[in-house]
Amino acid sequence: MTNRVSRRRFCQLAAGSLVMAPGLVRAFGQPVAGKLTAREVVRRIREKTGITWRTPTADEFKVGDPDAPITGITTTFMSTFDVLRRSVAQGNNFVISHEPTFWSSNDMISEIKDDPLYQEKIKYIEDHKLVVWRFHDHWHARRPDGIFAGWNRTMGWDNYTIPGTTFMAHEYAIPEIHLVDLAGELQDKLNLKSLRIVGDPELKVKRVGNAGHYIGQCMALLPRVDVLMVFECREWEAAEYVRDAIASGEKKGLLQMSHEGGEEMGMDECARWLSTFVNEVPIKFIPSGDPFWLGA
Amino acid sequence: MTGQDLMERIQKNVGVPWQSQRTDGDADGIYLGKPETVVTGIATSYAATVEVMRRAVASGKNTIICREAPFYSRGERAPIGYRNAPAPPKEVIENDPVCRFKKDFISQNNLLIVHLVDNWDARTTNGQVSGLAHSLGWEQYSANKAGEYPAAFGFFQPPQTSLGALVRSVSEKLKIRGTRVIGDASSPVRSVALSPGLLLVARAEQILRTQPVDVVIAGDAVEWEAGPYFQDLVNAKKAKGLVLLGNEASEEPGCGQMATWLKTFITEVPVDWIPAGEPFWTLRSERGAQ
Numbered sequence: 001m002t003n004r005v006s007r008r009r010f011c012q013l014a015a016g017s018l019v020m021a022p023g024l025v026r027a028f029g030q031p032v033a034g035k036l037t038a039r040e041v042v043r044r045i046r047e048k049t050g051i052t053w054r055t056p057t058a059d060e061f062k063v064g065d066p067d068a069p070i071t072g073i074t075t076t077f078m079s080t081f082d083v084l085r086r087s088v089a090q091g092n093n094f095v096i097s098h099e100p101t102f103w104s105s106n107d108m109i110s111e112i113k114d115d116p117l118y119q120e121k122i123k124y125i126e127d128h129k130l131v132v133w134r135f136h137d138h139w140h141a142r143r144p145d146g147i148f149a150g151w152n153r154t155m156g157w158d159n160y161t162i163p164g165t166t167f168m169a170h171e172y173a174i175p176e177i178h179l180v181d182l183a184g185e186l187q188d189k190l191n192l193k194s195l196r197i198v199g200d201p202e203l204k205v206k207r208v209g210n211a212g213h214y215i216g217q218c219m220a221l222l223p224r225v226d227v228l229m230v231f232e233c234r235e236w237e238a239a240e241y242v243r244d245a246i247a248s249g250e251k252k253g254l255l256q257m258s259h260e261g262g263e264e265m266g267m268d269e270c271a272r273w274l275s276t277f278v279n280e281v282p283i284k285f286i287p288s289g290d291p292f293w294l295g296a
Numbered sequence: 297m298t299g300q301d302l303m304e305r306i307q308k309n310v311g312v313p314w315q316s317q318r319t320d321g322d323a324d325g326i327y328l329g330k331p332e333t334v335v336t337g338i339a340t341s342y343a344a345t346v347e348v349m350r351r352a353v354a355s356g357k358n359t360i361i362c363r364e365a366p367f368y369s370r371g372e373r374a375p376i377g378y379r380n381a382p383a384p385p386k387e388v389i390e391n392d393p394v395c396r397f398k399k400d401f402i403s404q405n406n407l408l409i410v411h412l413v414d415n416w417d418a419r420t421t422n423g424q425v426s427g428l429a430h431s432l433g434w435e436q437y438s439a440n441k442a443g444e445y446p447a448a449f450g451f452f453q454p455p456q457t458s459l460g461a462l463v464r465s466v467s468e469k470l471k472i473r474g475t476r477v478i479g480d481a482s483s484p485v486r487s488v489a490l491s492p493g494l495l496l497v498a499r500a501e502q503i504l505r506t507q508p509v510d511v512v513i514a515g516d517a518v519e520w521e522a523g524p525y526f527q528d529l530v531n532a533k534k535a536k537g538l539v540l541l542g543n544e545a546s547e548e549p550g551c552g553q554m555a556t557w558l559k560t561f562i563t564e565v566p567v568d569w570i571p572a573g574e575p576f577w578t579l580r581s582e583r584g585a586q
Contacts, residue, residue, distance in 0.1 A: 117534055197582075215369050216384045234516070236364045241368040243345060247346035248346055248397040296463070
């Protein structure tokens with residue numbers, strides 16, 4: 001124990017003096033981490049969200065030892081293999097991911113345990129002593145919803161939010177803009193690579209609704225807005241609905257983004273928020289990014 | 297021939313035991329309209345969109361056979377579990393202006409909307425795979441030279457190309473703009489699986505277990521399931537990429553195949569495929585290269 005403390009103190013000193021050689025500092029083990037564990041970070045998160053913790057919840061440790069000292073925190077939307085590798089390169093061994101690591105809503109391992117890809121990913125995680133914790137339900141449940149706080153900040157749309165709108169049914173009153181130009185603004189600000197659009201490019205837009213994922217949300221919002229935004233929405237829902245609305249004579253439009261486009265800036269917000277009560281280790285938002293490029 | 301007669305005729309010719317119900321959503325059959333309605337002509341399509349219905353009526357057809365339900369939800373039909381919205385409550389559908397417009401159009405024109413998915417997909421040759429292969433002109437590249445497609449996916453070996461060139465070629469053939477791709481455009485591609493519709497991880501695993509192809513071409517994917525699964529496959533160098541044509545674009549050619557099949561036993565009324573068409577445009581298709 002004493003040995004570990006002195007070793008840690010040595011590393012802290014080393015970290016202070018070897019600013020030009022972060023790789024070398026990391027080679028010594030945990031540089032300035034002290035005893036901070038993933039479990040302690042999650043304890044603080046639970047306290048700071050200020051809401052009652054739900055059970056069951058997706059927000060659990062998915063893999064790794066929550067009681068091991070952490071070297072740095074990555075927040076990300078999707079803990080893809082690429083994001084894990086970039087975390088390791090960054091020296092962060094604790095990954096806080098909004099979405100699953102193993103490609104199902106509850107990270108169901110039983111169905112994929114024989115999959116060679118699963119085996120390779122889990123081996124990488126174990127070899128690099130990574131800890132992955134999911135932060136989905138409660139980041140949404142916090143007020144303001146952390147995901148949409150980040151999205152609004154990135155878009156600069158905080159002042160356009162119509163008060164009283166609800167979870168996954170945000171309405172915005174924006175300065176009038178043509179649909180095609182609004183699409184361009186979203187593409188630029190959210191770094192979208194696969195935005196798909198329904199409606200007249202010259203449609204004049206003043207009201208925009210964030211309809212999230214589902215047709216029920218689309219039906220609730222469309223009568224009140226000019227344009228719906230959806231992400232991670234089945235294509236037989238929003239796109240078919242909006243094109244029929246247009247064919248029925250309504251002046252409407254749809255912006256269909258990747259899942260990341262709709263939500264990943266919320267994990268940038270999460271990194272910012274974490275740094276207000278975690279200061280022992282570096283914290284970095286690593287975007288998983290729009291996974292798609294348009295081929296046509 | 298009434299709607300009822302049409303359904304009996306289809307059941308007799310489908311070649312598999314007829315599945316008339318499912319516990320998790322809409323079964324095959326007459327979805328809207330009266331079974332005693334006399335069929336004046338048949339349009340097959342991905343969905344009975346307002347435009348598809350208008351074109352059917354304009355060409356004297358009152359019957360539309362489609363894959364998707366007219367009110368934008370598959371109900372509880374699998375895959376569910378946050379991938380698929382529960383069907384909106386009945387009163388929401390009844391009061392929604394778009395649904396009302398559609399319902400009125402259907403009753404004013406005395407239309408029959410027929411849902412035909414499960415039994416069509418269960419046929420010994422999968423019409424959705426063969427339809428997509430046909431639209432791409434890929435029958436000659438099929439791993440199954442007999443031209444049979446027994447599964448919901450099929451294997452193909454087109455002339456060696458790059459992922460970027462493959463995507464351009466299939467997008468041009470299907471006349472679509474919103475093809476989405478995971479993978480490096482310069483990666484060489486030798487083997488491809490076609491898997492129309494929504495690609496789930498279990499299906500992707502099944503495809504790759506059967507034959508480790510470079511690329512899977514599908515309709516769409518859940519973006520916390522098969523989407524990142526392919527990102528990870530590509531990252532781990534276990535596959536070259538995933539190409540998503542769009543759900544409509546991937547399923548529509550199979551509806552053309554369905555029209556061809558219906559014509560083999562329905563001769564008294566016209567039968568035509570009326571594609572719903574890709575719903576999307578992109579900034580690149582609108583403004584040119586971005």
